[in-house]
Amino acid sequence: MSSTSESGSTRRGTVLVSGGAGFIGTAIAPALADAFEHVVAVDNLHPQIHPSAARPADLDARVDLRVGDVTDPGTWDAVLAEVRPDVVVHLAAETGTGQSLAEASRHAMVNVVGTTQMLDALLRHEALPARVVLTSSRAVYGEGAWRRPDGSLFYPGQRTSAILEAGQWDFPGAEPVAMAADVVSPAPVSVYGATKLAQEHVLASWAQSVGVEPVTLRLQNVYGPGQSLINPYTGIMSLFCRLAKAGRSIPLYEDGEVRRDFVLIDDVARAVVAAALADAPGTAPIDIGSGEQQTIARAAELIAAHYGAPAPHVTGQFRQGDVRHAWADVSHARDAIGWTPELGLEAGVARLASWIDTQPGVSI
Structure with missing residues (x-):
């Protein structure tokens, strides 16, 4: 189903967005509402993200928000009794x-049962979409692949407690390689990463059995305006900003040389919308990142400079399940969905910090 808007552009039917009131959901809502006749968001407004349990003020007014839990079959029964999605964007996680x-x-x-409940309900209500877009994570790669001096690749696996406690941050005699689905095999080293990989496998096997097109985006470290400032598990960039804003020195884990791919929400939102609308994205996972790698020390230095805070300091602390280095090769995204990143770290830090400076009651 499609219609023609006043501007003459053709709009598609219905898009259903799980987790549609969250960080990425609110960021993609305006573009989806421009592209589709009906945008339905399903979200449980979890207090870890939404302390007031109210509709987010920055969620596009054109979005039809249905409050419910993706793990509850009753939620899906209520939604799918009325909604027939042409595309599903599965963000809830x-x-x-x-x-x-x-x-x-x-x-x-x-992550796993919420996905299976959704898929079961789509079949139960005979409401199969043409496409399901899944936002997965670079966490599925774990430590990823590393290259020996002779050019061969190997998978070092998880850094154990003994390795980390000894301060052996890197794998001697080897260099990490960019995460790319056609080169690096998944090998998660965290429970989160394992559940996201299971989610990918569940969707792929289900979708290709019932004639639905699965599109999987493996996102690197997403940050930017709109992210939760009360959830301690949604990334280090907002934490760094809050520390520096309070005039404190930012602590750096390990030796500060951990490499990350910090990708701004603006670029991620464009990627998700492109995946929903692309003509032929294919079924191979698509890596989404900034197109550059940075150390956490560099990110912290930029943030400290913005606030005039003391220089960051290395603590030697570590966290179980964290990988040493992670960044994406985004070349496949250009071919699959016509997307390339546009904003680098300096511009992203400026946007994030400027937004945080407008938020009331920001504290650490």
């Missing part, structure tokens, strides 16, 4: 790497 170690059941319930 528990995302804390460290938190997942202590709350494995919660992460498995939301």
